[in-house]
Amino acid sequence: MNLSNYTSEFKKNLRIAYPVMLGQLGHVLVGLADNLMVGKLGAAPLASVSLANGLVFVFLSLGIGFSFAITPLIAEADGEQDKKKGKTIFEHGIFITIILGFIICFMLLASQPAMHYMKQPNEVVELAKPYYQIIAFSMIPLMVFQGFKQFADGLSLTKYAMQATILANVINVFFNYVLIYGKFGFPAMGVAGSAVGTLISRFIMVGFMIYIIRTRKEFTDFVTRFSFNNIKKSILKKIYKLGYPTALQMWFEVTLFASGIFIAGILGTNSQAANQIALNLASMTFMIAVGLGVTATVRVGNQKGLKNYKELRRIALSIFLLMIIIDLLFAFGFILFKDILPTYYVDNQEVISTAATLIIIAGFFQLSDGIQVVVLGALRGLQDVKIPMRITFIAYWVIGFPICYFLALHTDLKSKGIWIGLLIALTASAIMLYLRFNKLTQKLIIEKNELT
Template identity: 30%
Template sequence: MQQTMTYREKIVQLLHIFLPVFITQVGQYAMNFADVTMSGHASSKDLAGVAIGSSLWVPVFTGTSGILLALTPIVSQHLGAKRHEQIPHAVIQAMYLAGVIALFIIAIGAILLHPILNHMNLDNKVQRVAFHYLMALSVGIIPLLLYYVLRCFIDALGQTKMTMFITLTALPINILFNYLLIYGQCGFPKLGGVGTGYATAITYWYCFFIAVIIVRKFQRFARYRLFTRFYPLSFAAWKELLKIGVPIGFAIFFETSIFAAVTLLMSEFSTTTIAAYQSAMNFASLLYMIPLSISTALTIAVGFEVGANRYQDAKQYSYLGIGMAVATAVVTSLLLYFFRADIARIYTNEPDVLALTAQFLLYAIFFQFSDAVAAPIQGALRGYKDVNATFWAAFVAYWGIGLPLGYTLANFTTLGAFGYWIGLISGLAAGAIFLFFRLLSIQRRYGCRNEQG
């Protein structure tokens, strides 16, 4: 990261941060896609078991990783303020916290996993695959969260190409071990869907070890000497991390869990409707990685400028990021409108599912614009370390407006399953409007501080 003087320099630097983050996000999506498709080739019950296990794990991971995401604005602001000596202390404290969180997750899983799966009334094999998949995955939880801390550190310094490199090299490793362990190739045991859990855990260990090597050997990171000095546990540092991270974690949890809830509520509709919904949502989730990556880039850029007390530059980055997201939303919306039938054919050849998927993709157009405003603003606000507004916006938008409205429209009007999407779109739009005014308020506050300074 470096100071920029013109809009052109800011755009170049923002793109420099954004593009590797976006490629990283797509790489992670590809890993999940490989897990699902490869276990599906083992058997439908293996696929169902992996899907159930993944649906339980993803909200837990996204919520806890949201807590650790607090490190990004902390390091970015230290970097902008040239408080380099405080960065390694913050990173090591985050690693301590990550280790404790990982052990807590494993302990809770050991206690609650069996009762939760029993309560779901699953087929015996599906339940067995889901249980052992999650048990296998647990082997990699500690390195995963430790890696996530190092990733936040690396990204906060603006070196997002490094995390892109880690993800792109991890993808073939994940696919290789999926192949070996799911199908029992080259002398490895044939584990079916459970093999996906072990392959994922191995991938997590790989990411962690490569990240450690990078921060030790590359000069731009080695200067911070992360692992050459012992830092005692600091509850004050944990308090700062949790104060920022817990609202982020809950905001992300509210977002991911609402889609899981809608998926469960959709079970009352026909198999054709559910298949079409899942197909459209899968593609919409892929497109969402664009504003999500811009959001991450803004957290880094805005945090850097706020730390340096360059509040006007932070403001300019915020609007550049929103403008980029809206511009890409126009392009993706046109893509969805004109090629929705072709996109639907990626997922199915059944005429009924094709037609319904194409209809769902029309509604996904409205997601593009709401996400294009809401996601970048969330990233900018995190750069200012303002996270409570995002927490409340997510809660009210999804659970206070989106789900109740969607349920009402789906069950008491002729809209049917489309009602859920209209509800979610309405909630997300309301949240985006609220966050926009919150960003204006924060920028005015920092503008006044700048004038007083």
């Protein structure tokens, strides 16, 4: 194998990926700012944000997963240089994400009473409720932004969503400071103030993307005579067929991690706070995987439009290799700084000690997590979503969840058991998804060779 065939693509992969990575970092930093600022109020407020966000992501993952269907369809149209097709997908994609925003908001508000049945500490539940209610309304602007983002990503114009999220992060930090602690004459709202800051920042994100798409020449061919009167059932059905398996893929993973949060809550406030620290740190490195996953979707989608399957496979493998190298570096960093990182969140020594152990395990699963994300992105670019949906269900819920539950609640491993289960689930997912990609791309290459 000639490595230069793959390493030669690193520069282009990173050029597409880095704005997504930085944009994702912006999203993660919103959560980090919430955790750091709320964490200064104590372990219970930090645990309440963890509980609320765990439940939010259960529903949000479905909406984001649906929106992911926009990117490969736009990328394919871009590869074909079919502007009319791209405009049609854009209009229908925005229509769907608006509807999804309202649906997710309603589902979150309706599900709030479920907090009382999750065996969480009463103090944590009471603090979580006002935060949760405000965050529910932020789903509407967030999903609209997601529609614009996936459209721009499909055109390889990933920098604009990055700029929007960086702007939103600055605004969120400011309003967190003002509203959590009661600065500049504002009332001290505590945990709820963090949610208000997030809500405001998400409306700013949407406004920024609307401005960019209406004023930048790269988007001119897609926004002319934009009208929801052009919505057609056949196009909605096409996006739905690609979107719902993608939504379920993400939902299976997010609900597994959310279940880990709830299990940690059963173990106690300190265990839940430690779990949140490790999860938040893992999320910060996950941004790299998301960026390269989007790159895989876009570049594979372009080659699919061109029907150049040999090149498609070579480009995808270059992204996988780059992901492995980056994740090995992150794994080393997690293990090296395990005792230092938790101290930036809380002063509680028990929480710090538990979190340090969890961070070691999180370091090991960096590799599996990164690989499964980029392979899923490549399969999404091929518009292969139903089999990967089944694979992720098996990996996360047939294999992963029972291990998390048993080791955490029926052995002395407790919180460590949750993360061992997550590591095994991610590893199983990575292996099975790669086998699927390998089989599918080899089949496409053979079939094209037979035709020619």
